[in-house]
Amino acid sequence: SNLKTIKEGQAEICLTTEKVFYNPVQEFNRDLSIAVLTLFIEDYKAEKLARFEKKQKKLETVQDEESGGNPEPKITILEALSATGLRSIRYAKEIPYATNIIANDLSEQAVETIKHNIEHNQVSRIIETSHDDACMLMYKHKHPSKRFAAIDLDPYGCPSIFLDSAVQSIQDGGLLLVTATDMAVLAGNSPETCYCKYGAVSLKTKCCHEMALRIMLQCIEQHANRYSRYIVPILSISADFYIRVFVKIYSGAVHCKKTTSKLSMVYHCTGCDNLTLQPLGGLKPNPSEKNPNQMKAYLPAAPPIGEYCTNCNQRHHLGGPIWSAPIHDESFVSRVLTYVEENSQLFGTAKRIEGVLSMVREELNDVPLYYTIDKLFGRVHLQTMPMLIMRSAIINAGYKVSYSHASKMSVKTNAPPQLMWDIIRTW
Template sequence: MTDISSTNIKEGSAEIVSGGNVFYNPVQEFNRDLSVSVLNVYFKKLQQERKAKGVSVIEEPQAGVKYENGMRILEALSATGLRSIRYAKEIAGVKEIVANDLSKPAVKSIEENVKYNEVEDLITPSHNDAMTLMYTSTAPEKRFDAIDLDPYGCPNRFLDGAIQSIADGGLLLVTATDMAVLAGNTPEACFAKYGTIPLRNKACHEMALRILLRTIEGHANRYGRYIEPLLCVSVDFYIRIFVRVYTGQNQCKYSMSKQSTVYQCTGCDTMTLHTLGILKPNPTEKNPNQVKFSIPTGPPVNTHCDHCGHKHHVGGPIWSAPIHNKPFVKDLLEHIHQNPKGTSKRLNGMLTVVSEELDDVPLYYAIDKLCCVVKLEIIPSLKFRSALLHAGFKVSYSHACKNSVKTNAPPSVLWDILRSWHKQFPVKAERMLEGSPVKNILSVEPKQIYNLVDIHPDANPESRRSALARFPENPTPHWGPGTRATIMIGEDKISKSIKNQNKHKKAKDVGDSPEAKLAKIELDNNK
């Protein structure tokens, strides 16, 4: 974190010069670059939709110019105002950006930075509680075309107001940094905040995305609204989602079929999804596309896992429909190529992986974890993917995990492939303990022979062949969310981290010193 009272900060087209106690967070540059690009592509899409309805549109909109029929954007938690200033200077077709913050020093910083960057006609600084501001903007004429929520931690308390104050078809941008909660470290806290039980597994980052989507959909359904995900990504220490919000009571009925509970084996981590609702075709003469909504029967698993014999944990519900709009992602990639940003290399890599992800397969497995369950030598990724492709299944990576395998093959096929691998590289006999997942899985003969020799031409995707920056390492030490992004009190994260390094070892060393031992003897004698 950097104190901008003594340092000028340049990012994109913006420059921050004022300060006080408001801090700039360079970690989030990728987040801001992505958001600028998404809003630009979204506005182009919005223009196309308005033009198709016969509504007047802006011909060749320019960034930095105010348009009366342009977008109204709310940055509800603005801090320095950097994001809003970048939106004003880099997004074409803006009418107004409301840069709001509850902190007086933050709002003062916003005002000074807005003036310095000469965007007073586009940005309206606001000193208000974010929820109050959104709840007083629910009238149709006051609603925003886009609302950006980038809080410190959980965004849940802002979602109800955001859903009510966003225009029909508007874009909601949400960040969540409480990954320990979303990833399953404290399921009780996740249930209290998000109404969902997370599961600890290698797919926890995608599950976090799907938990947040399910939560937003729940808020939307209360007001006869529903969401359409455009892009949902897990990045560094946070998740970031971009969804459009629509109004339609009938479409809300489909929400039940977009959500599922998750059964996870406690022994081998095999996951089975069970949808909350089923759609059955029910055509009529008036409506040949009519469907009937029904409740599924279940559960979809036995009391004990079919693969290893252990019991199951039950998590969810989570969003189980697609989390990306592939045509939108394609347009986004084209926009980034034409309008490079500071983090374009990483943007291109991540979005290319996203464009390759399977749409209809929620969650994923990690190859190293699968091999770890059965104590096998780790099978090379290309061999594992090739075996699935040769067997007629689809496979992709997930942007959320480097060693992931997302496939429409049932779990039995994954274990069968590892059984075939076991024949080439057998597990030591002493590891085949009675009742263990190792013995229960590997003692079964594979149902067919899988090709583990020939590399399938589609096993190595374009993102990997081109050596794109798909999963970059952290660029600096102490890479993380830091402390709260508005007013900082006391030590910053880095100095505190340095002070606390090896503190347990230091305490032990002090306790073992002759002085400490003598003091302990004297204390015992005085008792």
């Protein structure tokens, strides 16, 4: 028969039919997810315990709705689109505290394959299967007592149809892991489709991979905000033909008021490729208010950006909105990196994870988007200057510079565009 066995990490899976999806290239995605989940769960347990102790001290009689007052929180991970079950089986075997996993798929053949693989790997005590539409299953877990600590969404193409249910069925402080593979849409090849699917217009620019991450993040934030919840991105990765974001979801209507200050429209100059961000809004504390949580809305201080670029007088294209706040949590990323370095024997793609996370850790987390050196010089028909010279020129002028993990040619900097052109002119 056409039975194939595949080993990845500590899992061994049998592909009983070719109709069930398996992609070996995503090993990096699965390895990275295991490392992130391991550290996330460590924190999550500690956070829950701290909250419980705080409540105990206050001698509160109100029970914690989510954990039923139990200081040892139940950790349930949902893999909503599981295919062969490989990811769930690896989570079960490789995450130290994976107490309970649900592997779901809509396809009957997939669920049969998952069941077979669970038996084969002897993890039936940890993994349950579910044969349901991912959205329906998540809606059934909306109640705070039934929510998941983590939800993994790894669909074909675009994940946005799963977000409404996902953001509602995650516990406070829980983790949402999302893959998107429809890079053509996200990277500017069809901005109108991107608007339909993600609620933002993509742009064809050299920094389209980071822009894709930021479109994805604003899309999750928008879904979460409808339920007075908001996201805190902990790691956002562009790799191969896909993007992967890891965000924590919290509840809090007051925090949702800060969303507009975390989003921006993007003005892209058709002449010099310059990108200018226009924040959607902002909030500042109201001095007459005693409660610091009471903020007052104000419009962006800068006037709206015009039709023409101030640098080269060419027309702007308008894209966005994008998430313009940080896309990683630096201290979390450092811990994941250390964990992978210390346990590199556990991960087939350890070297690659170390490389990517080292770059992520160096990224200027508060500077959205980037230039690419080849494109800058291409615009003025000059031969590209060595990256090292460009970077030292920026530093000498008193600005910060880094790479982005999303592009080898990237120049991420807080320097104004005028300085970039000055540097190019001196070359």
